[in-house]
Amino acid sequence: MPSETVTRFLAALDPGHREEIARRPDEEQERLAAAWETELAGDELDTLDELSPPAAESVAARRVVEEPDR
Template sequence: MPAEDSVGRFMAALGPDHREAVRAKPPQERERLAAAWERELETDDELDTLDELSPPAAEAEAARRVLDQGAG
Protein backbone atom coordinates (compact mmCIF):
# COMPACT_ATOMS: atom_id res chain seq x y z
CA MET A 1 0.00 0.00 0.00
CA PRO A 2 1.48 3.40 -0.92
CA ALA A 3 2.42 5.57 2.06
CA GLU A 4 -0.05 8.26 0.93
CA ASP A 5 -2.96 5.80 1.22
CA SER A 6 -1.89 4.74 4.69
CA VAL A 7 -1.43 8.34 5.82
CA GLY A 8 -4.83 9.29 4.43
CA ARG A 9 -6.54 6.42 6.24
CA PHE A 10 -4.67 7.24 9.45
CA MET A 11 -5.65 10.90 9.20
CA ALA A 12 -9.30 9.95 8.64
CA ALA A 13 -9.22 7.78 11.78
CA LEU A 14 -8.10 10.69 13.95
CA GLY A 15 -10.42 13.06 15.75
CA PRO A 16 -10.49 16.65 14.45
CA ASP A 17 -8.10 18.07 17.07
CA HIS A 18 -5.53 15.31 16.61
CA ARG A 19 -5.91 15.50 12.84
CA GLU A 20 -4.87 19.16 12.85
CA ALA A 21 -1.90 18.45 15.14
CA VAL A 22 -0.70 15.58 12.95
CA ARG A 23 -1.28 17.58 9.75
CA ALA A 24 1.18 20.18 11.12
CA LYS A 25 3.94 17.56 11.36
CA PRO A 26 6.46 16.97 8.56
CA PRO A 27 5.47 14.40 5.90
CA GLN A 28 8.05 11.88 7.15
CA GLU A 29 6.57 12.02 10.65
CA ARG A 30 3.03 11.52 9.32
CA GLU A 31 4.29 8.47 7.39
CA ARG A 32 5.97 7.10 10.52
CA LEU A 33 2.78 7.55 12.56
CA ALA A 34 0.69 5.93 9.83
CA ALA A 35 3.07 2.96 9.73
CA ALA A 36 2.81 2.59 13.52
CA TRP A 37 -0.98 2.76 13.18
CA GLU A 38 -0.96 0.01 10.53
CA ARG A 39 1.20 -2.18 12.80
CA GLU A 40 -1.18 -1.58 15.71
CA LEU A 41 -4.14 -2.66 13.59
CA GLU A 42 -2.33 -5.76 12.34
CA THR A 43 -0.91 -7.00 15.62
CA ASP A 44 -3.51 -6.28 18.32
CA ASP A 45 -6.00 -9.14 18.76
CA GLU A 46 -8.34 -6.90 20.74
CA LEU A 47 -8.61 -4.61 17.73
CA ASP A 48 -9.39 -7.61 15.50
CA THR A 49 -12.53 -8.24 17.53
CA LEU A 50 -13.51 -4.57 17.44
CA ASP A 51 -12.80 -4.45 13.71
CA GLU A 52 -15.37 -7.18 13.13
CA LEU A 53 -17.99 -5.09 14.92
CA SER A 54 -16.95 -1.63 13.70
CA PRO A 55 -13.94 -1.10 11.43
CA PRO A 56 -14.02 2.71 11.93
CA ALA A 57 -14.01 2.27 15.72
CA ALA A 58 -11.02 -0.09 15.51
CA GLU A 59 -9.13 2.36 13.32
CA ALA A 60 -9.90 5.26 15.67
CA GLU A 61 -8.79 3.22 18.71
CA ALA A 62 -5.53 2.24 17.00
CA ALA A 63 -4.89 5.90 16.10
CA ARG A 64 -5.52 6.94 19.71
CA ARG A 65 -3.11 4.28 20.95
CA VAL A 66 -0.37 5.36 18.55
CA LEU A 67 -0.65 8.97 19.70
CA ASP A 68 -0.84 7.94 23.38
CA GLN A 69 2.37 5.90 23.02
CA GLY A 70 4.21 9.15 22.52
CA ALA A 71 4.38 8.74 18.78
CA GLY A 72 2.39 11.93 18.43
Protein backbone atom coordinates (compact mmCIF):
# COMPACT_ATOMS: atom_id res chain seq x y z
CA MET A 1 0.00 0.00 0.00
CA PRO A 2 1.45 3.39 -0.97
CA SER A 3 2.34 5.88 1.72
CA GLU A 4 0.26 9.00 2.19
CA THR A 5 3.00 11.06 0.51
CA VAL A 6 3.01 8.81 -2.56
CA THR A 7 -0.79 8.94 -2.72
CA ARG A 8 -0.76 12.76 -2.57
CA PHE A 9 2.06 12.91 -5.14
CA LEU A 10 0.19 10.65 -7.56
CA ALA A 11 -2.98 12.72 -7.11
CA ALA A 12 -1.05 15.88 -8.01
CA LEU A 13 0.12 14.42 -11.32
CA ASP A 14 -1.75 14.66 -14.59
CA PRO A 15 -3.43 11.36 -15.59
CA GLY A 16 -0.73 10.31 -18.09
CA HIS A 17 2.12 10.77 -15.66
CA ARG A 18 0.07 9.27 -12.83
CA GLU A 19 -0.37 6.00 -14.71
CA GLU A 20 3.30 5.90 -15.69
CA ILE A 21 4.57 6.54 -12.15
CA ALA A 22 2.04 4.12 -10.59
CA ARG A 23 3.60 1.31 -12.66
CA ARG A 24 7.08 1.99 -11.28
CA PRO A 25 8.51 0.11 -8.28
CA ASP A 26 7.43 1.28 -4.82
CA GLU A 27 10.95 2.44 -3.97
CA GLU A 28 11.05 4.74 -6.99
CA GLN A 29 7.60 6.10 -6.19
CA GLU A 30 8.76 6.87 -2.64
CA ARG A 31 11.90 8.59 -3.97
CA LEU A 32 9.91 10.75 -6.39
CA ALA A 33 7.36 11.60 -3.70
CA ALA A 34 10.17 12.71 -1.38
CA ALA A 35 11.61 14.87 -4.19
CA TRP A 36 8.12 16.32 -4.68
CA GLU A 37 7.88 17.29 -1.03
CA THR A 38 11.31 18.96 -1.27
CA GLU A 39 10.13 20.85 -4.35
CA LEU A 40 7.02 21.99 -2.49
CA ALA A 41 9.15 23.30 0.35
CA GLY A 42 11.19 25.46 -2.07
CA ASP A 43 10.75 29.20 -2.36
CA GLU A 44 9.68 29.23 -6.02
CA LEU A 45 6.16 28.00 -5.35
CA ASP A 46 5.31 30.30 -2.45
CA THR A 47 3.09 32.70 -4.40
CA LEU A 48 1.35 29.93 -6.32
CA ASP A 49 0.88 27.97 -3.10
CA GLU A 50 -0.84 30.95 -1.50
CA LEU A 51 -3.17 31.36 -4.48
CA SER A 52 -3.88 27.68 -5.10
CA PRO A 53 -2.27 24.87 -3.10
CA PRO A 54 -3.47 22.19 -5.58
CA ALA A 55 -1.91 24.12 -8.47
CA ALA A 56 1.39 24.38 -6.59
CA GLU A 57 1.31 20.65 -5.88
CA SER A 58 0.64 19.93 -9.54
CA VAL A 59 3.48 22.19 -10.73
CA ALA A 60 5.89 20.61 -8.26
CA ALA A 61 4.84 17.09 -9.31
CA ARG A 62 5.33 17.93 -12.98
CA ARG A 63 8.80 19.34 -12.28
CA VAL A 64 9.84 16.21 -10.40
CA VAL A 65 8.67 13.86 -13.15
CA GLU A 66 9.94 15.88 -16.10
CA GLU A 67 13.44 16.69 -14.77
CA PRO A 68 15.80 13.92 -15.86
CA ASP A 69 18.14 14.25 -12.86
CA ARG A 70 15.48 13.19 -10.34
